[in-house]
Each structure stands twice: as structure tokens, then as C-alpha cells.
Amino acid sequence: GAGVSQSPSNKVTEKGKDVELRCDPISGHTALYWYRQRLGQGLEFLIYFQGNSAPDKSGLPSDRFSAERTGESVSTLTIQRTQQEDSAVYLCASTLTLGGTDTQYFGPGTRLTVL
Amino acid sequence: GQSLEQPSEVTAVEGAIVQINCTYQTSGFYGLSWYQQHDGGAPTFLSYNALDGLEETGRFSSFLSRSDSYGYLLLQELQMKDSASYFCAVLSGGYNKLIFGAGTRLAVHP
Numbered sequence: 001g002a003g004v005s006q007s008p009s010n011k012v013t014e015k016g017k018d019v020e021l022r023c024d025p026i027s028g029h030t031a032l033y034w035y036r037q038r039l040g041q042g043l044e045f046l047i048y049f050q051g052n053s054a055p056d057k058s059g060l061p062s063d064r065f066s067a068e069r070t071g072e073s074v075s076t077l078t079i080q081r082t083q084q085e086d087s088a089v090y091l092c093a094s095t096l097t098l099g100g101t102d103t104q105y106f107g108p109g110t111r112l113t114v115l
Numbered sequence: 116g117q118s119l120e121q122p123s124e125v126t127a128v129e130g131a132i133v134q135i136n137c138t139y140q141t142s143g144f145y146g147l148s149w150y151q152q153h154d155g156g157a158p159t160f161l162s163y164n165a166l167d168g169l170e171e172t173g174r175f176s177s178f179l180s181r182s183d184s185y186g187y188l189l190l191q192e193l194q195m196k197d198s199a200s201y202f203c204a205v206l207s208g209g210y211n212k213l214i215f216g217a218g219t220r221l222a223v224h225p
Contacts, residue, residue, distance in 0.1 A: 004157075033213075042119075042202055042215035043158070056212065091157065104213065106157040 002026075004107035006092050012113045013082055021077045021110045025094030032075050033093045033104060034067060043091060049075060082114045117141040119216035121203055126222045127193050135188045135219045137203030145206040147179050147186045148213065153199045161188070163206075190221070198223045 005024045013019050025032050031050055035043040045059040049069040060066070064082075069075040079086055089111050093104040119139045127133040137147065146165035150158040164170055164179035164186060176189040190197055200220050204213040 035215075040218075042217040043204075043213070045212060045214065048212065103160040103163075106159070108157050 004092055004094055004105050006090075006107040006110050008110055009108065010111045010113075012115065014115050015084060016081050018078065018080045019082055019112065021079075021090050021112070023075045023077070023092030023107060025073070025075070025092070026096075026105055028072070028096065029094035029105075030072055030097050031095045032069060033095075034075070034077050035091045035093065036061075037089045037091060037109070039088070046077070046090075079112075082112075084114045087112055087114045117205075117207070117214050119203055119205060119214065121201075121216040121219045123217070124220045124222070126224065128224050129193055129195060131193050132189065132191045133193060133221065135190075135201050135203075135221070137186050137188075137216055139184050139186075139203070139205050139216075141205045141207050141214055143207045144181070147177070148204045148206060149175075149177055149188045150202045150204060150215075151199050152202065152218070158202065161201075165206075193223045195223050195225070197221060 007022045033048045034046040037043045047054055047057050047067050052069045052071055064080045067077045089109040091106055091109045093106045095104050121137045146163055148163045149161040151161050152158045162177040164177050167179055167181055169178045174191045179186040200218040202215050202218045204215045207214050
């Protein structure tokens with residue numbers, strides 16, 4: 001596709017439910033990143049993928065968060081037993097290559113609201 | 116720890132020039148990036164400085180001083196459409212790991 005796409009655009013869920021967020025990176029982009037952005041704040045790095053490998057998971061807030069990626073394609077971020085503090089916009093970005101200074105292209109994000 | 120400091124809000128009028136400063140303290144540093152984000156939109160890349168000095172791209176310029184751990188984004192000939200949040204971000208790892216500041220909300224008035 002022309003850009004990074006994410007689905008759903010909005011997700012409202014009840015506390016304790018599991019949610020799955022999807023990211024489709026730009027075709028051919030090797031690296032993929034997940035960020036979280038709370039209202040009025042900057043972006044928090046969560047995890048990145050090189051291909052389908054995730055060498056750095058240091059930003060994942062807790063073991064309720066997990067992510068996977070199929071090859072150099074779709075990635076899913078799963079949040080289990082959601083809590084109200086998980087409410088945020090979850091942004092995905094991709095770059096053509098890993099390393100260097102390639103521009104990160106961001107998707108429109110998924111706005112998650114946990115009631 | 117790792118931190119980036121930038122003003123929370125800046126207000127200016129159309130046609131004016133505004134400078135948004137960013138100071139950083141990070142464990143690794145490859146360069147300083149700036150991103151623009153309109154309300155409800157995705158961050159979009161504006162500029163990147165790896166070396167000291169000024170980089171100019173149209174109405175926007177970005178400056179870096181590595182010795183001072185400081186940079187700024189300069190926006191000239193402000194337009195209403197420039198109203199947005201601007202984030203500085205340090206490229207901290209060899210795999211494009213970005214550490215973001217909290218953002219500066221720019222409001223441009225007629």
C-alpha cells in the first residue's frame with residue numbers, strides 16, 4: 001500500500017478483556033516499530049521488529065503486552081486483561097532498512113479506550 | 116535516565132518566526148529528529164540532524180549542537196496550517212530507536 005495502515009482505528013473495550021491491534025507496514029520495509037502515546041504526551045517506544053524477530057522488547061510495559069510479526073509484513077500487538085491505564089493511541093511505524101537514519105513512516109494509530 | 120525537554124506550548128502569529136528548543140540527555144545518541152503531528156493525525160518526519168549545524172528545508176530549519184546536547188526547530192513565515200504539535204526525538208540505537216520528547220503545541224493565530 002501507499003502508507004502504513006492500522007486497524008481498528010478505534011477500539012473500546014471493557015477492563016479485563018484482551019485486544020489485538022494490527023499494523024500493515026509499507027511494502028518492502030524491513031523494520032517495524034510500535035509506540036504508545038497517551039493523551040497530550042510524547043511517544044513511548046514499545047518494541048521493534050527486524051523481519052519477524054524482535055531483538056528489543058524493553059519498552060513493553062508488562063507481560064500483558066506481546067507482539068508478533070509475520071515475515072516482513074503484518075504485525076499484531078496484543079494486550080491481555082486490559083486495564084484503564086492502557087488507554088492510549090497505539091502507533092506503528094516502519095522503515096525501509098534497519099539501522100542508519102531512515103525516516104520512520106507512521107500509521108494513523110489505533111485509539112484504545114478501556115472502560 | 117533518558118530525557119528530552121521542550122516547551123509545552125508556543126503561540127505565534129501568521130507570518131512570524133518561531134523557535135522550538137529541545138535539550139536532551141540520553142545514553143546513546145546518533146542524531147536529533149523533529150516530527151510534526153496534527154490533532155488526531157500521525158507523526159510526520161520534518162528533519163534530522165546528525166552533525167552540528169543548521170539544516171534547512173523550505174520554511175523549516177533545524178539546528179544541533181552535540182556539545183550542548185541541544186537543538187531547535189525554526190519555523191519561518193508561519194501559516195495557520197503549521198498549528199500542530201512538534202516533537203523532538205533522539206535516535207538512540209543502531210536500529211532507529213527513537214526517544215521522543217513530550218511535544219510542543221504550536222498555535223498560530225491570524
